[in-house]
Amino acid sequence: MVDRKHYSDISIDYFSKSYADKKPLIIEGLIDNWEFKTYKLETLDENFGEKDIIIRKSEGKDINKPYQIKMSKYIQMIEKGNKDKWYCDWPYYSMGNKEISLLYNVPAYFSEKTINHGYKIDDKFKWIFIGSKGTGTHLHQDFKQTHNWHGIIFGCKEWLLISPDHYNEIKKEGIEISDELLADAYYKNLIQKTLLQPGEILYTPRNWWHSVKNLENTFSISENFWYESEIS
Numbered sequence: 186m187v188d189r190k191h192y193s194d195i196s197i198d199y200f201s202k203s204y205a206d207k208k209p210l211i212i213e214g215l216i217d218n219w220e221f222k223t224y225k226l227e228t229l230d231e232n233f234g235e236k237d238i239i240i241r242k243s244e245g246k247d248i249n250k251p252y253q254i255k256m257s258k259y260i261q262m263i264e265k266g267n268k269d270k271w272y273c274d275w276p277y278y279s280m281g282n283k284e285i286s287l288l289y290n291v292p293a294y295f296s297e298k299t300i301n302h303g304y305k306i307d308d309k310f311k312w313i314f315i316g317s318k319g320t321g322t323h324l325h326q327d328f329k330q331t332h333n334w335h336g337i338i339f340g341c342k343e344w345l346l347i348s349p350d351h352y353n354e355i356k357k358e359g360i361e362i363s364d365e366l367l368a369d370a371y372y373k374n375l376i377q378k379t380l381l382q383p384g385e386i387l388y389t390p391r392n393w394w395h396s397v398k399n400l401e402n403t404f405s406i407s408e409n410f411w412y413e414s415e416i417s
C-alpha cells in the first residue's frame with residue numbers, strides 16, 4: 186500500500202524526514218489552485234491544438250519510437266477510440282513550450298534543482314502525459330537517479346511500484362521482469378499497486394521502478410528533479 190495524505194496533514198519537514206528519498210507518497214489537495222485543474226480534452230485542444238507534441242505506441246515493436254504530431258490530431262485519435270494505443274509523453278520544455286509550466290505549481294515538497302549533472306533545465310525534466318484506456322508506460326526507472334512527482338488532472342491511472350531493494354532480489358534469481366511476471370501472484374508482495382485519481386500527486390523516490398496503465402482518458406503533469414544535497 187502506498188501512503189496517502191492530504192497536504193494539510195503533512196509538513197515539508199515531515200515529508201523530508203519520512204518520505205523524501207525513502208518511499209512513495211500520494212498527496213491530495215495540491216492541484217486545487219492550478220490553472221490546469223479544470224482542463225478537459227476539449228480545453229487542451231482549444232489552447233494547444235496547434236502545438237507539436239510527441240506520441241508513441243504503448244505496445245508492440247515501435248514502443249520507443251517517437252512521432253511528432255499536432256495536439257489536435259492526437260486528440261481526434263483519442264476521440265475515435267485510439268485502437269493502436271498511441272500515447273502522448275511530451276517533454277514540453279525541450280520543445281520550447283515553457284509557458285506550460287505557468288499553468289501549474291511545483292509543490293513546495295519538491296525543490297526543483299535540475300540544471301546540474303550536465304543537464305539543462307530544458308532537456309527532459311518536465312512532461313505532459315495524455316492517453317486513453319489501455320495506454321501507459323512499461324516498467325522503468327527514471328533517468329539519472331532523478332526523483333519524480335506526477336500530478337493527475339483527469340482520468341484514473343494504475344501504478345505499480347517496486348523498491349530498488351526488491352528489484353535486486355528478483356534480478357538475483359535471473360528473471361526478466363515482464364508484464365506477465367508483474368501480475369504473477371508470487372511477486373505481489375514485492376509490488377505496491379495503487380490507483381491514482383484526479384487531484385492526486387504521486388512522489389516516486391529515485392531508483393524506484395514503476396509502470397503505469399491508464400484506465401480511462403487521462404491528462405497528467407510530471408517533473409523529474411534532484412534534491413539540492415544530491416547536486417555536487
Ligand SMILES: O=C(O)CCC(=O)C(=O)O
Nearest residue numbers: 314321322333335397407
Ligand atoms: O504516466 C505514465 O505513463 C508514466 C509516468 C512516469 O513514468 C513518470 O512520470 O515518471
Ligand SMILES: [Fe+2]
Nearest residue numbers: 326327333395
Ligand atoms: Fe517514470
